Amino acid sequence: MGKIILRVKDLEKTYGNTKVVKGVTFDVKRGEIFGILGPNGAGKTTTLEMIETMRPIDSGTAELAGIDVAKKPQKIKQIIGVQPQTAAFEEKTKLTELLAFFASTYGRKVDPLEILEQVQLTEKASSYPESLSGGQRQRFSIATALVNQPEVLFLDEPTTGLDPQSRRNLWDLIRRIRDSGVTIILTTHYMEEAQILCDRVAIMDDGKIIALDTPKKLIADLLSRGFTKEQQVEQADLEDVFIDLTGKELRE
Amino acid sequence: MKKQLLPIFTFAKIDIRRLFRDKVGIFFVFVFPLIFLLVFGGLFGQDRDISFNIALLNQSESEFAAEFEQQLIDNEIFTVNEDVTSLDIAQEDMNRGSLDAVVTLPEGFGEIDPEAGFPRGNVEILYDRGNEQAGVTLGSIMESIFADINAELVPVETPFSVAVEATEIEGLTTLDYIFSGLLGFTILSLGVFGPTTVFPRMKEKGIIRRYHTTPIKVWQYFAGNVLSNSFVGLLAVAVMFIVAVLLFNVNMRGDYLSLAILTIFGTIVLFGVGLAAGGWAKNEMQAAPLANLVAFPMMFLSGVFFPRFLMPEWLQTVSDFLPLTPLIDGLRLIITEGRTLLEIGPELAMLGGWMIIIYAIAFKVFRWE
Numbered sequence: 001m002g003k004i005i006l007r008v009k010d011l012e013k014t015y016g017n018t019k020v021v022k023g024v025t026f027d028v029k030r031g032e033i034f035g036i037l038g039p040n041g042a043g044k045t046t047t048l049e050m051i052e053t054m055r056p057i058d059s060g061t062a063e064l065a066g067i068d069v070a071k072k073p074q075k076i077k078q079i080i081g082v083q084p085q086t087a088a089f090e091e092k093t094k095l096t097e098l099l100a101f102f103a104s105t106y107g108r109k110v111d112p113l114e115i116l117e118q119v120q121l122t123e124k125a126s127s128y129p130e131s132l133s134g135g136q137r138q139r140f141s142i143a144t145a146l147v148n149q150p151e152v153l154f155l156d157e158p159t160t161g162l163d164p165q166s167r168r169n170l171w172d173l174i175r176r177i178r179d180s181g182v183t184i185i186l187t188t189h190y191m192e193e194a195q196i197l198c199d200r201v202a203i204m205d206d207g208k209i210i211a212l213d214t215p216k217k218l219i220a221d222l223l224s225r226g227f228t229k230e231q232q233v234e235q236a237d238l239e240d241v242f243i244d245l246t247g248k249e250l251r252e
Numbered sequence: 253m254k255k256q257l258l259p260i261f262t263f264a265k266i267d268i269r270r271l272f273r274d275k276v277g278i279f280f281v282f283v284f285p286l287i288f289l290l291v292f293g294g295l296f297g298q299d300r301d302i303s304f305n306i307a308l309l310n311q312s313e314s315e316f317a318a319e320f321e322q323q324l325i326d327n328e329i330f331t332v333n334e335d336v337t338s339l340d341i342a343q344e345d346m347n348r349g350s351l352d353a354v355v356t357l358p359e360g361f362g363e364i365d366p367e368a369g370f371p372r373g374n375v376e377i378l379y380d381r382g383n384e385q386a387g388v389t390l391g392s393i394m395e396s397i398f399a400d401i402n403a404e405l406v407p408v409e410t411p412f413s414v415a416v417e418a419t420e421i422e423g424l425t426t427l428d429y430i431f432s433g434l435l436g437f438t439i440l441s442l443g444v445f446g447p448t449t450v451f452p453r454m455k456e457k458g459i460i461r462r463y464h465t466t467p468i469k470v471w472q473y474f475a476g477n478v479l480s481n482s483f484v485g486l487l488a489v490a491v492m493f494i495v496a497v498l499l500f501n502v503n504m505r506g507d508y509l510s511l512a513i514l515t516i517f518g519t520i521v522l523f524g525v526g527l528a529a530g531g532w533a534k535n536e537m538q539a540a541p542l543a544n545l546v547a548f549p550m551m552f553l554s555g556v557f558f559p560r561f562l563m564p565e566w567l568q569t570v571s572d573f574l575p576l577t578p579l580i581d582g583l584r585l586i587i588t589e590g591r592t593l594l595e596i597g598p599e600l601a602m603l604g605g606w607m608i609i610i611y612a613i614a615f616k617v618f619r620w621e
């Protein structure tokens with residue numbers, strides 16, 4: 001970790017008369033898991049989409065691996081992987097075929113089984129995406145974003161709608177991908193997820209970043225301002241109970 | 253360049269496989285046009301020999317009448333129903349439609365006129381008013397039979413004559429004509445109804461948007477789709493041909509290479525129409541009415557279900573400029589007249605013009621989401 005791979009400066013986006021991203025600035029270091037947190041409508045997805053070349057940047061700059069996003073979108077697409085919020089794929093198409101197609105768009109030929117193995121879906125190779133469970137679909141969606149061996153992987157709310165087992169499984173997968181050298185930028189509105197998974201987080205509200213640091217530092221800052229929880233923190237919560245009772249095994 | 257083509261071929265290969273896994277797709281591409289073929293084939297496929305069911309009431313006892321009766325029975329144009337022996341029964345059969353006409357040789361028919369020295373007579377043909385065509389045709393056939401007999405009895409000079417020649421004599425049926433319209437319909441439904449349903453649905457689910465996050469370009473995505481659909485179009489036309497030839501003896505006068513190339517060309521053009529409509533529409537609510545608006549006028553004006561020459565002239569002129577018209581005309585010229593690609597230049601030029609216009613629009617209006 002160390003070198004900066006993504007520099008975002010004063011990014012803005014306006015839809016009609018509403019400014020949804022109002023001057024966002026942050027850096028992401030190579031090899032980290034960077035989280036963008038915030039309530040719905042905070043502008044997280046729009047910010048990501050501008051960096052992913054999916055939406056034109058109204059003003060400000062984004063520079064990924066030294067390449068200007070607005071000027072060379074095709075070059076950016078070659079080195080990033082994107083998992084959009086809703087993962088949908090053409091029906092009646094085998095997972096291996098979909099992976100082969102996604103790889104072909106980068107001019108690449110891949111071994112689909114090898115990629116499926118990374119996301120523990122080898123036995124589903126000949127299945128169609130519509131027969132996958134929620135967790136499997138998210139894992140497959142990540143697999144399709146890995147076909148070009150991206151430098152940066154964007155995950156938009158990867159765990160929304162998953163059961164606790166699948167979420168934990170996905171966290172492990174995201175960590176493994178990071179450990180293989182991929183920088184990960186994700187959005188979430190689960191605070192606990194951000195705390196466990198992310199090296200650094202940016203908290204967004206109303207189109208602006210209002211805090212940016214490691215989860216530990218953000219909590220320490222809050223406590224140093226004299227914050228105390230009303231109730232004594234318990235040593236376990238209901239999710240711990242749930243996982244203890246139902247186990248960590250994936251249900252799919 | 254090879255890298256640019258890779259997504260096109262990969263997509264096309266997967267897309268073709270996908271179609272064969274989709275029962276609804278198979279129905280609309282292969283089965284639906286076949287149903288039309290079976291219906292029209294059943295209606296028009298058997299009329300190679302126009303034959304009339306007639307009843308013959310011979311009330312004359314003359315030798316000439318007996319001979320004439322035999323001649324009608326032997327004639328291939330008529331099927332003489334010998335069970336009908338009275339005018340009442342004949343009338344009933346005509347009402348039911350099982351009899352086209354009654355030919356009566358009245359009393360005294362064919363008896364020799366002592367003054368003239370040859371037989372005379374008047375044949376009476378009775379037909380149902382609802383079956384005008386049969387009556388008129390029968391009348392003119394009878395007249396031509398008598399013209400021959402008359403010429404033998406009373407030699408006369410005929411300075412003018414009419415030589416009527418119908419292609420029917422060469423063995424073309426109504427179905428041969430309609431068949432090219434049905435092929436056009438097959439390609440139309442593949443090209444227009446397919447993409448206008450599929451693309452908007454994929455957009456709503458965000459599938460096409462996901463493609464946009466990859467480096468694939470619009471032209472590559474279009475080319476992949478065009479490739480798979482051309483292959484499927486060719487296959488659908490081949491299936492129609494096999495059934496039409498085996499079941500209905502449809503005549504193929506031209507060469508199959510010209511037919512295949514025109515089929516692919518037509519599929520590309522009509523698929524462009526679907527691509528433009530489906531590529532523009534944000535959702536199915538927008539796409540379905542647009543597809544109907546585009547497809548139905550073509551279906552009725554370009555000669556799919558009935559020949560264009562039945563339409564008023566101004567409408568024919570309008571339909572000349574629809575993209576389906578040159579395709580159907582071209583197919584017809586190849587199939588029924590045995591022309592080659594080189595001999596259907598105007599049709600190809602019209603299709604080519606449409607291809608440029610349609611794809612220019614399709615590229616312009618395409619939206620990834």
